[in-house]
Amino acid sequence: MVRRCYQPDPDERLRVCPREWALTLVHAGLRYHRRMLTTTPGKTRPRKASAALQRKSEAGAKPASERSQLGPADWIVAATELLIDKSIDAVRVDVLAKLLQVTRGSFYWHFVDRDDLLKRILVSWQEAQTEQIIARYRKQGVEAQDLIVELVELPFHGRAAMKGASVELAVRAWARRDEMARMIVDEVDAKRLAYIEECFLSCGFDAKSARSRAFTLYCYMQSESLFRNQGSTADKAERRRFVAQMLLAPEPGKAPAR
Numbered sequence: 685m686v687r688r689c690y691q692p693d694p695d696e697r698l699r700v701c702p703r704e705w706a707l708t709l710v711h712a713g714l715r716y717h718r719r720m721l722t723t724t725p726g727k728t729r730p731r732k733a734s735a736a737l738q739r740k741s742e743a744g745a746k747p748a749s750e751r752s753q754l755g756p757a758d759w760i761v762a763a764t765e766l767l768i769d770k771s772i773d774a775v776r777v778d779v780l781a782k783l784l785q786v787t788r789g790s791f792y793w794h795f796v797d798r799d800d801l802l803k804r805i806l807v808s809w810q811e812a813q814t815e816q817i818i819a820r821y822r823k824q825g826v827e828a829q830d831l832i833v834e835l836v837e838l839p840f841h842g843r844a845a846m847k848g849a850s851v852e853l854a855v856r857a858w859a860r861r862d863e864m865a866r867m868i869v870d871e872v873d874a875k876r877l878a879y880i881e882e883c884f885l886s887c888g889f890d891a892k893s894a895r896s897r898a899f900t901l902y903c904y905m906q907s908e909s910l911f912r913n914q915g916s917t918a919d920k921a922e923r924r925r926f927v928a929q930m931l932l933a934p935e936p937g938k939a940p941a942r
Contacts, residue, residue, distance in 0.1 A: 757808075759784070766783070772865075776798065810868055814875055880902055
């Protein structure tokens, strides 16, 4: 006797419960989409997901690319701004890294440590506010008497003078309680005074008079930086005229400065 396998009536499938039929379709759809996501990663959703990740990666990589171009000068400028706005205590690696939007580790590509940065801030200030200015005046070949008048007017040279005065005051405040800063400030003062004295010597004054006049002029320049808001424009012009006339006036019984 041959056993026959049971084959349901084709119409029996139509008598399946609608709810079971609906669940069957849902499960079939889920299996289809799962296959599509795992076996065809280059289409539809995987592609969109990949594009989104790529955009996110590019968005994060762009600042990193820009930050990688930061050099020592950028750190020094940022540190100097902190020094002006706050104090030397605010000039810290973590604060600067946050300000420049970089990691702390990138700092050590350019500096050995914080002390190295602080020293280079001072050297940068010395170079910009003393060495370069003296070199520029020497290159111009200005007459000594005209140069003294120019130095009298130097504190009034617009934004550059105001910026320089702000850095100067911050560095001098730092030097009051830090030996390294004080040594650099003393060196800068000595270099400036020596150059101004040289100018007065070129005008025909003797060494003693040239030294005293150089010190007077230097003190005047520093005072104008401290008290730049004092007096009207006419008052400041009168002060400049008076100081220049006084400094270039000949000593009693001697010929006028040439």
